[in-house]
Amino acid sequence: MRATLWAAVTAACLFTASALAASRETRIPDGAMATAATLRERALQSDLAWRITESLTTEVGPRLAGSEADARAVAWAEAKFRELGFDRVWKEPVTFPKWERRSERAEVLGSAAQPLAIAALGGSPGGTVEAEIVRFADLASLEAAPDGSLAGRIAFVDYRMARAKDGAGYGQGSRLRSRGPSAAIRKGAAGFLMRSAGTDSHRFPHTGITRFDEGLTPIPSAALAAPDADQLARLLARGPVRVRMALDCGWTGQATSYNVIGEIRGRSRPDEVVLIGGHLDSWDQGTGAIDDAAGVAITMAAGKLIGEMSRRERPARSIRVVAFANEEQGLWGGKAYAAAHEQALTRHQIAAESDFGAGRVYAFSTSAPEHAKAAEKRIAEALAPLGIAHAPGTGGPGPDISPFAEKGLAWARLAQDGTDYFDYHHTADDTLDKIDPRALAQNLAAYAVFAYLAASAEGDFGSAPKLASDEAGAK
Amino acid sequence: MRATLWAAVTAACLFTASALAASRETRIPDGAMATAATLRERALQSDLAWRITESLTTEVGPRLAGSEADARAVAWAEAKFRELGFDRVWKEPVTFPKWERRSERAEVLGSAAQPLAIAALGGSPGGTVEAEIVRFADLASLEAAPDGSLAGRIAFVDYRMARAKDGAGYGQGSRLRSRGPSAAIRKGAAGFLMRSAGTDSHRFPHTGITRFDEGLTPIPSAALAAPDADQLARLLARGPVRVRMALDCGWTGQATSYNVIGEIRGRSRPDEVVLIGGHLDSWDQGTGAIDDAAGVAITMAAGKLIGEMSRRERPARSIRVVAFANEEQGLWGGKAYAAAHEQALTRHQIAAESDFGAGRVYAFSTSAPEHAKAAEKRIAEALAPLGIAHAPGTGGPGPDISPFAEKGLAWARLAQDGTDYFDYHHTADDTLDKIDPRALAQNLAAYAVFAYLAASAEGDFGSAPKLASDEAGAK
Numbered sequence: 001m002r003a004t005l006w007a008a009v010t011a012a013c014l015f016t017a018s019a020l021a022a023s024r025e026t027r028i029p030d031g032a033m034a035t036a037a038t039l040r041e042r043a044l045q046s047d048l049a050w051r052i053t054e055s056l057t058t059e060v061g062p063r064l065a066g067s068e069a070d071a072r073a074v075a076w077a078e079a080k081f082r083e084l085g086f087d088r089v090w091k092e093p094v095t096f097p098k099w100e101r102r103s104e105r106a107e108v109l110g111s112a113a114q115p116l117a118i119a120a121l122g123g124s125p126g127g128t129v130e131a132e133i134v135r136f137a138d139l140a141s142l143e144a145a146p147d148g149s150l151a152g153r154i155a156f157v158d159y160r161m162a163r164a165k166d167g168a169g170y171g172q173g174s175r176l177r178s179r180g181p182s183a184a185i186r187k188g189a190a191g192f193l194m195r196s197a198g199t200d201s202h203r204f205p206h207t208g209i210t211r212f213d214e215g216l217t218p219i220p221s222a223a224l225a226a227p228d229a230d231q232l233a234r235l236l237a238r239g240p241v242r243v244r245m246a247l248d249c250g251w252t253g254q255a256t257s258y259n260v261i262g263e264i265r266g267r268s269r270p271d272e273v274v275l276i277g278g279h280l281d282s283w284d285q286g287t288g289a290i291d292d293a294a295g296v297a298i299t300m301a302a303g304k305l306i307g308e309m310s311r312r313e314r315p316a317r318s319i320r321v322v323a324f325a326n327e328e329q330g331l332w333g334g335k336a337y338a339a340a341h342e343q344a345l346t347r348h349q350i351a352a353e354s355d356f357g358a359g360r361v362y363a364f365s366t367s368a369p370e371h372a373k374a375a376e377k378r379i380a381e382a383l384a385p386l387g388i389a390h391a392p393g394t395g396g397p398g399p400d401i402s403p404f405a406e407k408g409l410a411w412a413r414l415a416q417d418g419t420d421y422f423d424y425h426h427t428a429d430d431t432l433d434k435i436d437p438r439a440l441a442q443n444l445a446a447y448a449v450f451a452y453l454a455a456s457a458e459g460d461f462g463s464a465p466k467l468a469s470d471e472a473g474a475k
Numbered sequence: 476m477r478a479t480l481w482a483a484v485t486a487a488c489l490f491t492a493s494a495l496a497a498s499r500e501t502r503i504p505d506g507a508m509a510t511a512a513t514l515r516e517r518a519l520q521s522d523l524a525w526r527i528t529e530s531l532t533t534e535v536g537p538r539l540a541g542s543e544a545d546a547r548a549v550a551w552a553e554a555k556f557r558e559l560g561f562d563r564v565w566k567e568p569v570t571f572p573k574w575e576r577r578s579e580r581a582e583v584l585g586s587a588a589q590p591l592a593i594a595a596l597g598g599s600p601g602g603t604v605e606a607e608i609v610r611f612a613d614l615a616s617l618e619a620a621p622d623g624s625l626a627g628r629i630a631f632v633d634y635r636m637a638r639a640k641d642g643a644g645y646g647q648g649s650r651l652r653s654r655g656p657s658a659a660i661r662k663g664a665a666g667f668l669m670r671s672a673g674t675d676s677h678r679f680p681h682t683g684i685t686r687f688d689e690g691l692t693p694i695p696s697a698a699l700a701a702p703d704a705d706q707l708a709r710l711l712a713r714g715p716v717r718v719r720m721a722l723d724c725g726w727t728g729q730a731t732s733y734n735v736i737g738e739i740r741g742r743s744r745p746d747e748v749v750l751i752g753g754h755l756d757s758w759d760q761g762t763g764a765i766d767d768a769a770g771v772a773i774t775m776a777a778g779k780l781i782g783e784m785s786r787r788e789r790p791a792r793s794i795r796v797v798a799f800a801n802e803e804q805g806l807w808g809g810k811a812y813a814a815a816h817e818q819a820l821t822r823h824q825i826a827a828e829s830d831f832g833a834g835r836v837y838a839f840s841t842s843a844p845e846h847a848k849a850a851e852k853r854i855a856e857a858l859a860p861l862g863i864a865h866a867p868g869t870g871g872p873g874p875d876i877s878p879f880a881e882k883g884l885a886w887a888r889l890a891q892d893g894t895d896y897f898d899y900h901h902t903a904d905d906t907l908d909k910i911d912p913r914a915l916a917q918n919l920a921a922y923a924v925f926a927y928l929a930a931s932a933e934g935d936f937g938s939a940p941k942l943a944s945d946e947a948g949a950k
Contacts (some may be wrong), residue, residue, distance in 0.1 A: 058709045061589030069588065113544065114536030114762070117903065201908045202677060203761070227906040231762070234533045286678070287589070287706070428592065431702040433676045 026459030028378040043445035052297035057287040064284035065326035066098035066255030081262030084304040091258035094325035094336040098255035102248040117225040119205035128246040129191035151188035167418040173197030181221040182213040192221040195229035204427035257325040264307040266318040273320040275351035279327035286430030295354035302447035315455035324400040334400030350461040352412040353398025359417035363391040366412040369462040410461035501934030503853040518920035527772035532762040539759035540801035541573035541730030556737030559779040566733035569800035571807040573730035577723040592700040594680035599696040603721040604666035626663035642893040648672030656696040657688040667696040670704035679902035732800040739782040741793040748795040750826035754802035761905030770829035777922035790930035799875040809875030825936040827887040828873025834892035838866040841887040844937040885936035
């Protein structure tokens with residue numbers, strides 16, 4: 001092929017690509033915008049998300065993945081989807097190792113003898129350790145300690161997580177929780193204590209999953225409530241401190257729970273879905289109100305409000321609401337969903353998970369590629385009256401969405417104000433009274449509007465299997 | 476005696492009484508007012524009350540009356556008084572029945588199975604009760620229930636205490652705690668649960684002493700955290716609820732603790748004292764920071780600041796600081812003090828206890844009779860720059876002062892802002908972080924000024940043994 005011919009072919013190809021891009025520009029129909037405005041106002045007046053949150057947290061309460069209560073939560077979710085009139089309700093199995101907390105206790109020994117409020121980290125083994133405490137300001141300091149320097153001691157990492165609207169401080173806090181125990185083991189420690197990854201100053205330790213690196217022998221690992229971390233630091237400033245920590249907890253085999261799914265059937269493209277959801281499991285100490293009954297309730301209620309529309313008003317695509325299993329211990333439900341539905345990836349228009357409490361939504365963004373950016377902007381316009389800013393290019397997918405997003409699923413983010421989220425997160429204090437019903441209604445309106453418009457769009461939001469090269473590029 | 480002579484005698488007597496009253500008018504010397512102003516500013520800059528609070532709550536922690544930690548607290552107080560340079564330090568025994576909490580647990584049974592956060596009430600017997608719950612809105616409703624109607628059931632009184640700056644809501648709250656269990660027993664109940672006498676919405680149950688009327692067989696009695704009371708009420712709205720409550724606690728014989736006393740010697744009338752203090756014991760769950768390490772620290776620090784004055788500036792009378800034993804379980808220290816010092820009542824110029832947290836002092840009043848009202852007003856003038864209003868005729872003596880006040884001791888009240896006090900009171904969350912060091916310094920300034928001026932007064936504040944007729948009149 002000669003150069004001139006090559007140039008002509010290239011030009012033709014470019015023209016074709018450009019024309020194709022123009023033809024696949026995703027649009028939100030004007031009629032859908034008008035209907036979304038009505039839906040938004042109806043949602044703001046609705047207490048349905050509140051009632052669903054109240055129902056789950058009251059009737060089931062705490063629901064640690066794999067527990068008897070988790071099974072009740074699954075039954076609750078199925079029944080609730082049916083009660084709300086979802087067109088299809090089903091569940092998909094999710095199997096994972098089961099961890100349970102039986103008891104935990106810590107106390108300062110000696111002349112300042114007193115109890116300390118702790119919570120075993122999820123995944124910690126049981127065991128009793130009585131040893132001297134060595135304090136570190138942060139994970140890096142622990143990692144910098146000489147090998148073997150903690151032999152027979154308990155590492156205490158006193159890192160103070162920062163409060164932030166977008167929860168940015170949790171990055172460091174949860175990193176310490178995940179990596180701290182293994183780092184402590186490498187230095188020879190017999191136990192691990194950390195200041196809770198939280199922003200409150202109440203005597204509630206914050207639990208959360210930890211992991212132990214391959215080849216290491218796990219050690220009892222727990223979080224101290226903030227006032228107890230303060231106390232330990234003050235005692236250490238006076239001299240050596242010995243602590244006894246006794247955890248009764250651990251892994252107890254495999255368990256199977258379920259992603260529980262309800263669907264509102266789309267008018268013209270029912271096999272294509274907009275996926276919204278939250279996670280059904282919670283930690284075992286609170287009733288999992290903000291984490292994540294609220295997310296399940298907001299998205300169930302959004303589905304229900306869309307399901308109530310007249311047949312003519314219903315969106316083209318189906319609204320699929322997923323109450324994910326076992327998010328807390330490693331996104332088990334999200335991974336299982338991605339594995340089970342990988343072949344149907346492109347039939348997933350876009351997905352959004354609500355799992356950041358019950359604060360107001362303040363920002364909206366998506367992973368939309370160029371051809372869907374105008375549609376994203378239109379959705380943002382419909383969300384603006386709720387006080388939600390369009391923040392293109394920010395954020396990422398919710399936790400249970402992320403395994404599928406890694407495979408190419410388009411995602412949206414309705415960012416919640418998480419200023420207070422880490423005051424309650426993973427504590428016994430995560431209960432219904434922490435939720436403002438008006439903020440919950442605003443969330444409901446946001447999810448209803450988003451799901452309705454995405455499901456009504458002409459065109460897609462970019463869901464497509466990632467090529468090996470994409471993945472390589474992403475890494 | 477004829478009528479005219481009688482009239483002449485009466486007139487003479489009246490004249491004499493009036494002249495006497497004028498001559499015993501209590502005065503605050505101008506020089507003392509000037510010195511008090513300097514003391515006030517010095518106290519506002521001092522972190523001593525904070526450091527003492529930190530020391531007691533950190534080094535001793537929780538100190539339930541009669542416990543090993545209580546004995547450590549007594550040793551701490553003696554050592555602290557000496558360290559602060561008090562002129563005399565001693566302790567006086569206080570004997571009382573000893574109660575202890577070992578464990579407590581409650582759970583909803585059946586299809587909504589879940590744990591409930593409870594705390595045994597002080598004085599409750601141990602025991603396990605598994606029974607249906609009967610809810611009452613308040614104590615009066617429980618008292619109005621038909622006899623025997625609670626046979627084999629658990630009474631749950633869901634009274635919601637009101638928030639108030641002066642803590643007025645606690646009257647009803649603590650009345651329910653004291654009288655509820657006996658009322659429940661009279662109706663046949665096997666167990667007693669109450670919504671905590673508190674104003675927070677966190678999962679901290681509020682403990683506190685209860686009593687059982689003579690002739691009744693005590694039943695396990697506990698307080699629910701507010702969110703758990705909410706939860707129980709919501710479950711009861713759905714149908715019958717069975718709960719298992721298991722308390723391991725109870726009376727374990729007699730114990731002896733101590734009122735620990737430090738004195739700053741007066742310049743010219745050292746045998747007369749102005750008494751200030753707080754109570755040394757605490758409940759066993761928190762570190763007793765606001766209840767009542769703060770009160771002990773404020774008054775110890777006030778004594779210390781007065782003790783630091785030059786010999787020339789020292790007040791005429793001594794400043795006696797008392798760290799009372801076992802206030803929580805029935806004013807044992809206050810009663811013992813009154814009994815031990817009854818003969819010296821008139822040598823007690825006036826007394827004030829700090830036992831309402833660590834909020835700012837906002838009002839000042841005393842029991843001063845007419846001849847000391849001008850002096851009270853002068854003290855109020857010296858307190859005014861601290862934002863403290865003169866509120867004559869309001870309030871009453873602090874708890875440990877009250878047994879002695881009943882015998883005729885003059886008292887002062889430095890009313891603290893208790894708006895948040897019952898968020899933490901008698902919970903595990905009563906820890907140092909709840910205290911604002913600046914508010915504590917304001918308290919220190921208030922106590923230092925009050926004690927200094929009262930000890931410098933020319934004349935008395937009305938301490939005098941009450942006559943039988945006074946007592947009859949008071950009743």
